[in-house]
Amino acid sequence: METYEADSRRIQAPCPEERPERTLFDALNFDAPISTTPAESEVGAALLADALAPTPDAMRSPQPSVDPHAVWQQLLSEFALEMPSNQLDAWIQASQVLHYEDGHFIVGLPNAYYLDWAQDRLRPHIKRKLASIMRRNSIDITFRVAPTPAPVRKESPAKAAPLYEAPASKAVAPRRTTPGVTPVAAPTTVGRSVGTLNSKYTFESFVVGKHNRIAFAAAEDIARAPGQRFNPLYIYGGVGLGKTHLLNAIANRLVERGYSVLYCSTEQFTNDLVSAIRDRATDAFRSKYREIDVLLLDDIQFIVGKESTQEELFHTFNDLHAAGKQVIFTSDCPPRDLPGLEERLRSRFEGGLTTDIVAPDFETRVAILQTKVERQGLQAPYDVLMLIADRVKSNVRELEGALNKVWLYAQSHGQAIDLSLAELVMGSMAPRRTVCTPGRTVERVAAYHGMTVADLTGRRRTADVARARQIAMYLLRTENGLSLPAIGEHLGGRDHSTVSHGVEKIDADMQNDETLRQIVTRLRETLYLP
Known part of the structure; x- marks a missing residue:
């Protein structure tokens, strides 16, 4: 009897092939009554496992990692083509990628000067370039001072010194290795x-x-x-x-x-x-x-x-x-x-x-005099140093010579160095160079920029003409000492407010624009030529 009932249940239970097709949604239908049949539980588990199995897209190999050094080299190559200046070349050759992670570059530079240059002038351009190269919406970059490590020096047997040199007992320094170059080592421990x-x-x-x-x-x-x-x-x-x-x-x-x-x-x-x-x-x-x-x-x-x-x-x-x-x-x-x-x-x-x-500006000339005073143990008031720096603008040697003459005069006459004594000594020196006429100033600014005087006095407002005109305004103000209305008259009758804006703009831009400062310095020197 028991055997007959068991056989009946097996006959009544549908075989797997005869069971209605069920989907994952059927298996996860929380409104339906929970089946306690083991076979149905197995079906639901199998469907769920199939749904959660990774798809072919999900099983794709990960994207290759970014090579930050290759990206950086590409950036430098593009910069070298677009901005071939000496200062940029120096910065390019000095930079190195220290670390990269998820769109953030950390770049090392040899000292604070390069770091300031890159941070103040190049960072926005670099971020845009890197974002374009890497096809990312945003890139971040941090600059750090990371001096180049000194090459490892090795010792080897000494050899005789060449002609005109110290005794042969002294040896020569080892030769460093440059990429692509294998120099012959020359030994020494003493320079x-x-x-x-x-x-x-x-x-x-x-x-x-x-x-x-x-x-x-x-x-x-x-x-x-x-x-x-x-x-x-x-x-x-x-x-x-x-x-x-x-x-x-x-x-x-x-x-x-x-x-x-x-x-x-x-x-x-x-x-x-x-x-x-x-x-x-x-x-x-x-x-x-x-x-x-x-x-x-x-x-x-x-x-x-x-x-x-x-x-x-x-x-x-x-x-x-x-x-x-x-x-x-x-x-x-x-x-x-x-x-x-x-x-x-x-x-x-x-x-x-x-x-x-180029010739140092006023602040640097004062700093040079201060350094010389400190190193030689001299006593010179700050206003005396400012007077000398104002009078001598050509080069450092003349600047130091003027300070020496003031000091020697004070020593030989038993007097303390003060402003009146410095005025006396500076007045006895060669007369101060005389600046050219305002008209000649305009001519020399125009000639330097490859323009004519008519370009600067006319109404053209292209960027290059406007910049040259503002430089002329600045030099007429600082070197020729003209009033704003007088400068306007020399430049085509321009309003004094326009002249004031031009002078202030050049003065402000020179604080951050090294190229502009050098242009103005060179032009300033030409104003004192015969």
Whole structure:
């Protein structure tokens, strides 16, 4: 009997093939009565498992991770094409990606000068570029000071020093490795210098201002890691502005760190070459100028017109540069303005970083005088320093010479340095340079911008003409000392409020625009030419 009932239940229960098709919604229908049949529970569980199983789309492989360094290199390449300025080139070569996470870049720069430049002027452009490259709605970027670590120095057996150098017991500094270059190691633990260095010319005694900030930052970077970036470094500017000071500062720092350094003038390079040719000692000449870690040549403009010297310098440069050695030049003008210079040398001079040093502004001149007073232990009131800085605007040497003359006069006459004594001494010096006429000021501003006087006095309002006109307003106000209505008359009868706006705008923009400040500085110098 029991067997018959069990068989009846099995016959009455539908087989799986005969059961009505159920969906996930049927299984999850909370209004329906809960089935206690084990078979139905199994069906519902199976449907639920199928629904929760990952779809093919969900099982796709994750997107490849972002390579922040490749993205950064693409950004730098686009910037180099769009904004080929010396200052941008310096910043580009100094930057490095430290970290990246979910659209946030952390970029390292070698010092605070580069950081300020990037933060104030480039950050919005960088964010837009990165967002476009990565196709993201937003990108964030943080700049940090991250100095380049100094290369590891290794020791190896000593070898004899080249001609004209210290005794052979001293050894030469090791040569650093540059990407793509495998220089031959030259051993030492003690630094050497060839040529006379001025120990007073150091980074600590160099006064940094807007007129020399880029050159100073590049020099410091080279002193940390020569041959790695900014190779060659080409610094140009007028006399007495600090080019030789920077060369000596680099050389002194590298000698302290154990590098073999050769510092000399271009005239000395030429004289050594002539002597080597005459005495048939070219091997000794090449040993002197090539078996070193850093070559610093001052006043490279004197190489113009000397074909043999240019030829030898060309091969010397190639030898040093290929070995990852640092080369630094100074001149009174950029490479493109050196007449009679071979094109192959010009291209090599411009292949690294080219930067200029211009005349310091008033605040920097006062700071230079303060530094000199402190280092020499002099006593000079601040108003005396301001008077000297106001009277001497050309270069640092004349500035320091004026201070020395005031101090010497006070010492020889047994008087304290005060404003009246400084006025007396400054008055006895060469008369102050006389500024040109207002008409000549307008002419020189127009000529500098490739325009005519009619462009500045006319009614054209294009951006370049308006900018040049405002610069003329500023110079007529600050250098010629004209009133606002008088400036308006010289520039086509413009209203004094327009002139006031132009003067104030140039004055404000110069605080943040390095290029504008240099333009105004150069134009200011031309106003005092005969």
